[in-house]
Amino acid sequence: MNRLAGVIFDMDGLIFDTEMIYYEATQIVADELKIPYDKALYLRFLGVSDEEVWEGYHRLFDETFGTEYVQQFIEQSYRKTLEMFEAGQASLKPGVRELLRALDDAGLPRVVASSNQREVIDRLLAVSNLSHEFMEIISFEDVVRAKPDPEIFEVAQQRLQLPKERLVILEDSQNGILAAYAAGIPVIMVPDLLLPDEELKQKTVAVLDSLVEVPSFLQRFYN
Incomplete structure (x- = not known):
């Protein structure tokens, strides 16, 4: 990276x-x-x-x-x-708020690129008071092809107006990793329900256990 x-x-x-x-x-x-x-x-x-x-x-x-x-x-x-x-049953994953604060301190912009519908994304972010944390939201409605097609990440890169090699994607799923790899954007995997096999690991910059580990990992790339 x-x-x-x-x-x-x-x-x-x-x-x-x-x-x-x-x-x-x-x-x-x-x-x-x-x-x-x-x-x-x-x-x-x-x-x-x-x-x-x-x-x-x-x-x-x-x-x-x-x-x-x-x-x-x-x-x-x-x-x-x-x-x-x-009802607030979708809890935040460990380390989310700490990661966002670290990115604030580093002055790094971020976007959400999710295959979900915009209505659902907006609801979840609003319930957790996170709507203001992202400069753009790219949803299912903004693309023709869903992950593992790279389109959603290519749109995200265009919205950020930054070179691909200076971005990083945070993903939890196989299709997300494949989409990031196809887009040519570095990706860190934080697995959720399914762990990656060795072939998938080779398509990532790193596989971390949780978002708690991300700030210290990224720090070397913005200092």
Whole structure:
């Protein structure tokens, strides 16, 4: 990595401990509707856009339950997730506020680049009083192709107006790492639910246990 000038944050599983809430909300609704769903199925779609997840559910369940019933499952799961977010159940991951303060002290701008919908991103940031911490938010609505396509990170780099080699991406998922690598932007992985294999590790600058470790790691690149 070169001298650091800006930071791109993923959101789900990185800033917020949301992945289990997505799973729990969907599992509650699936149980109510008698749809065969479990954590293994949830993990199959980890790190992709909502649109791709929903398409996957239709592929898996339409033949058995019908398109309208599966759409009901999707919509109820989405509403249940938002209810849980509004109730403040998506806790901040350890080290978030400390990292943001360190980046403030270093004068480094940052953006959020998430495959989630803008409505969800805005709600989560507002509930945790983090909306002011990011100069831009790039969401699912701002791109044509979701991660692992590099488009979302390329848009983030354009918004920051900084060279790729002077940026770093913070990511937790395989698709996020692949997208960062394809974009040619250095990436640090902070794993959430799934650990990287050796091949994925080779595509990162580092794999750190939590955001708590990030400030000291980055310090060498902006001093």
